[in-house]
Amino acid sequence: MVKTKFLYTINKTELEEATEIISLERINIIKFWQIIDDQLKPPQSLLYFKQPKLEAYPLVLNVKAYINTQGIAQTDCMAMLEKFIIEENLYNAYKSHGNGRRIKIFTRRHVLTRILTAPFFITDVPIIVTKHKNFIFMATFQDSGDTTTNGRHHYKFAQYCETISPAAEPNIHEAVHDNKRGFCVYSATYGHLDMFCTGQAYPVASEEKIENFADLESLNKCTFVSTNIM
Numbered sequence: 001m002v003k004t005k006f007l008y009t010i011n012k013t014e015l016e017e018a019t020e021i022i023s024l025e026r027i028n029i030i031k032f033w034q035i036i037d038d039q040l041k042p043p044q045s046l047l048y049f050k051q052p053k054l055e056a057y058p059l060v061l062n063v064k065a066y067i068n069t070q071g072i073a074q075t076d077c078m079a080m081l082e083k084f085i086i087e088e089n090l091y092n093a094y095k096s097h098g099n100g101r102r103i104k105i106f107t108r109r110h111v112l113t114r115i116l117t118a119p120f121f122i123t124d125v126p127i128i129v130t131k132h133k134n135f136i137f138m139a140t141f142q143d144s145g146d147t148t149t150n151g152r153h154h155y156k157f158a159q160y161c162e163t164i165s166p167a168a169e170p171n172i173h174e175a176v177h178d179n180k181r182g183f184c185v186y187s188a189t190y191g192h193l194d195m196f197c198t199g200q201a202y203p204v205a206s207e208e209k210i211e212n213f214a215d216l217e218s219l220n221k222c223t224f225v226s227t228n229i230m
Contacts, residue, residue, distance in 0.1 A: 024190050028220050031084055031185035032201065032213055035076065040083060043182045043213045047203040049225040050170060052160045059160055060172075061153045061229075077108045077183070077198040078139060084185050084196070091135075102194050107138035109186070109199030114140070150229075152176065158227045162203045202226050 034043045052059070085091070090104070114125045126141035155176045163170050182201040187194070202224035204210065213219065 025188050027186050027188040029184045029201075029216055030187045030196075031080075032182055032216070032219070033080065033184075034182045040080065040183075043201075045164065046182060046201065046210055046213065047162045047164065048166050048168075048209075049161055049203040049205045049227075050163050050166075052170070056160055056170075056172075059157065061156045077110075078106075078137070080183060080185060080198045081106045081137075081196060085135075091133075101134065102192055103134050103136060104194045104196065105136045105138065106196045108140075109197045111138050111140055112197055154227075154229055157229050158203075161225075161227050165209050166207050167209075 032043050033040045034045075035041075036044070085106070111127060115127070118125070128139050128141055130137045159172050159174075159176060160170055183198055184201050186197050186199065189195070205223045205225050210219070210222070
């Protein structure tokens with residue numbers, strides 16, 4: 001018999017009696033890459049969001065041609081975080097600035113999403129958590145497999161809403177290619193936690209084409225749109 005140990009029990013009464021409210025600070029892009037020829041390289045493009053026109057309905061979501069040569073494997077996403085930690089020398093940087101006591105969490109955006117949406121899933125998603133000093137790493141127990149049919153429908157729906165430039169129209173007749181997206185390292189603070197996660201870059205809602213991807217300050221002022229089928 002497996003015994004379950006609950007570390008926290010949260011109910012309506014406890015939430016109503018809570019006196020301290022901790023807000024998640026604004027999420028910022030602190031690194032932007034693209035996977036080109038199986039390697040992390042500076043980004044060369046960014047997708048743009050465009051609301052589907054009325055004549056596009058009904059949307060046909062059956063995917064006939066699907067390209068996924070690199071995929072969004074968990075190993076790639078965690079490798080991005082490792083590369084970021086080494087390049088930014090985070091271990092020594094936090095010590096020199098007196099922030100050694102703050103806890104730093106590194107994970108994928110997918111892991112955070114599954115944690116937040118856990119009550120709505122009927123299947124368990126084991127998460128591996130490792131800790132070294134004040135650095136915590138979280139990853140799902142199994143790597144990402146082949147994209148499911150439902151996942152392909154999500155990508156096909158996104159194709160109706162995404163363009164390669166603000167002036168272009170969505171090309172729904174080309175093969176669904178989920179490797180054209182860039183990958184970002186995001187950061188945010190939550191109480192005493194510094195959170196870092198990787199995830200695919202969402203399309204940006206902009207009437208002007210973005211040319212300088214190294215200008216993260218301007219990039220963080222943009223509005224990014226996530227598209228999903230509900």
